[in-house]
Amino acid sequence: MLTDSQLSQIRAIVGAENVHGGPAELIAYSYDGTFEQHPPDVAVTPASTEEVAAVMRFAYQEEIPVVTRGAGTNLSGGTIPLTGGIVLALTRMNRIIEIDHVNTCAVVEAGVVNGEFQARVESEGLFYPPDPSSLAQSTLGGNVACCAGGPRCLKYGVTKDYVLGMTVVLSSGEVLEWGGKLFKNVTGYNLAQLFIGSEGTLGVVTRIILRLLPLPRVRNTAVAFFPRLDDAAAAVVGVMGAGILPATLEIMDQATINVVEQYVRIGLPTDVEALLLLEQDGNDQDAVDREVARMVEVCRKHGASDVRMAKDAAERNELWRARRSISGALGRYRPSKLGEDIVVPRGQIPAVVRRIREIGQEFGLAIPVFGHAGDGNLHPNILFDFRVPGELERVQGAAAAIFRAAIALGGTLTGEHGVGSLKKEFLEEAVGPLAVQIMRDIKAALDPKGLLNQGKMFPSGSGPAMEDFLTALPTLQGITPG
């Protein structure tokens, strides 16, 4: 608990209207896209890097834990203030400071919403590829903290490939400026890459310089249905083997197709084991159409039973409907879901999807799988009802089994969601004790008092992380899961 004196000092920094300590406000800042929940002592909405720095200097002096937060859409428990303290919500820092056409980059504050940023740069003929599913809500600062990806990232790369510079407030309150409007930079260690994906454990990113691309003028899309999962996976390899790097190469397994079809009724064949959504973009309609036709040909050759290629934008939108409907469909099927985020070598997709099917049967849970097939980044979604006694324990067991299946196949825990609190007990299994020790050393160097995002990423040694779910349950009563 913060003292009245501490609270009034924080009010003096950011203004009383930006210090939020009422019961409703503390609940609002207590959860993210998972089931964990813990209120902060206070939530603070600073307006500038200078205010963030002043809050951090004060927190450092008083040894108050701090959790930075954007829109709180994350799926790892990463923004939950597990030990209370201050939540620094950067949502007011939402200015697009500059779109620079000469240097094809943008300067933004951390609280800018990804989708709003995309719309703005596209309206100016520019392109920012990273497109997490949360883009309508999630912030660019949060995207940096998690190294967000999305369907376009096979061809275009993830958030880390677009950060040219950043302003970071360290736990001490010191302000680090790194990089610039510079497309190449090897002047010393690449500190920006250390903060990207560090989930708010090393510093508070307040301002970002993002590389932009020219906006591709045209695109085209196809969907291919495969009676056999192995054939779909072989087609993914076949597309790349045909010399094509598609803008999108998404997969949905049979369980996902069925759940989506029950929801949207768009005539998806429910007897196929997988579908692939393929897209190409570029500047030349004929060339793009030819590449999509070539991908369709590869799919047919690899056993696709049906292939649909869009003839215009309306048909393209229709083909995307199934992919876009997944989240809503899953929510309708069961009231709760745990969206996982494993990565495997692309060639191991059939093996891991089959293993997940077995795990679902073993634990008596529906686990539809979809994701970024080109990247080997899959989202097994464990569907359940947290009100049913015993179900959450089975979810816990299934999630652990999925993590271990991915690791056993040469994969890892997370491709774009982060470790947060939910996967932290598996970190050492995934990266080994030496890597964890190096990460701890880096954390100690940058956050010597250990104030930033306590209880995240690093294993507590207290056993499987899903226990956190169970302890969080009582406070969840009465709140609808996200």
Place this chain on the structure above:
Amino acid sequence: MLTDSQLSQIRAIVGAENVHGGPAELIAYSYDGTFEQHPPDVAVTPASTEEVAAVMRFAYQEEIPVVTRGAGTNLSGGTIPLTGGIVLALTRMNRIIEIDHVNTCAVVEAGVVNGEFQARVESEGLFYPPDPSSLAQSTLGGNVACCAGGPRCLKYGVTKDYVLGMTVVLSSGEVLEWGGKLFKNVTGYNLAQLFIGSEGTLGVVTRIILRLLPLPRVRNTAVAFFPRLDDAAAAVVGVMGAGILPATLEIMDQATINVVEQYVRIGLPTDVEALLLLEQDGNDQDAVDREVARMVEVCRKHGASDVRMAKDAAERNELWRARRSISGALGRYRPSKLGEDIVVPRGQIPAVVRRIREIGQEFGLAIPVFGHAGDGNLHPNILFDFRVPGELERVQGAAAAIFRAAIALGGTLTGEHGVGSLKKEFLEEAVGPLAVQIMRDIKAALDPKGLLNQGKMFPSGSGPAMEDFLTALPTLQGITPG
């Protein structure tokens, strides 16, 4: 100096034939692509990660400095054993372990030569974009240590964008395995990105997993000549503004054009202030040709006096001749050169080129400028004769003035060569004292005894780095500068 006992223990690890201590061998391992020179006490050529680890464990125990080295082509003094000790030359570790078509990646040892790797993957229909000018000699391990770039990096990114995993021997001799055949990975901090560009100061990278792309099937090239430098720079911006991301967008200034033309006599107009070399690649010849034609149109619109577009591969090679001849031409013009590597925001290219022209006049030195215009990454080459008394001091002054000009324009010291010893005294000016302190903390965490690549990257506080040139001079007598 190592003791006989120490040397015999190293021989026991790698075999006597791989421990090199003769006078000629010590000279061979005493220099790189700069003018600095200092012999090691011994050079060791290990055959495996295990042998590297055993050597490092021994060096750690005995507190012997270690400098890792690939082909020694670097242009920053980065591989010179300034404090003696062991040079670990990884040139025997030159196996391409695997080209994996299913997962479009390769597993290589650090000593594989970039150009040999490129030829191999291209023969299998795959593509590894980073193409430093040293590619015929430089190793992929060295490329990782410096985060090498090249002309293709505007469109395709630099070395850091291709590393999926690595094996690193730490200074303690412990072996870190990071990543895998995984296109996305946010499981903990991105340690690979910390080692990339760290110039051998944090660990010894012995094995790398590199992402590959499908090989673009076609390409086309054009050259445009501009009477006015500003117009060439505006054309660079205009090409991107026309929605095109070219595979190559190189610039040569008037001084470079003149030096090249005097050497190769291919009819370059010597009265123009700049030329641009433009290339596009893709899978569709018509689409690629249309984009190159569009770039040509942009150049004409921006004041190009002459534009040549290749009609076939022979013409394409002819257009590249000027670019490829630069290094030889500069060597013929004056016996010595210092190749710099500044980066500025793309829009500042005219300002920095003009400032470099002034600096050349001020110090009485020819400084042709060429480089990667799309990236804002320029290579001012200071031409001189180190045997002429006083000339090296002027080079020192000119280099410092160039660094400061780049920093003043929002740029930095190095885009792809690294800091090494030559630029270390300017590190703090470029990144600020806080960034240097964080870098020192990271260095201390990973190399607590400070054994790896001593005297590199970090400022000594002893003044301008070029002093090193002067102290190196006596040993240089009789050795032809590279």
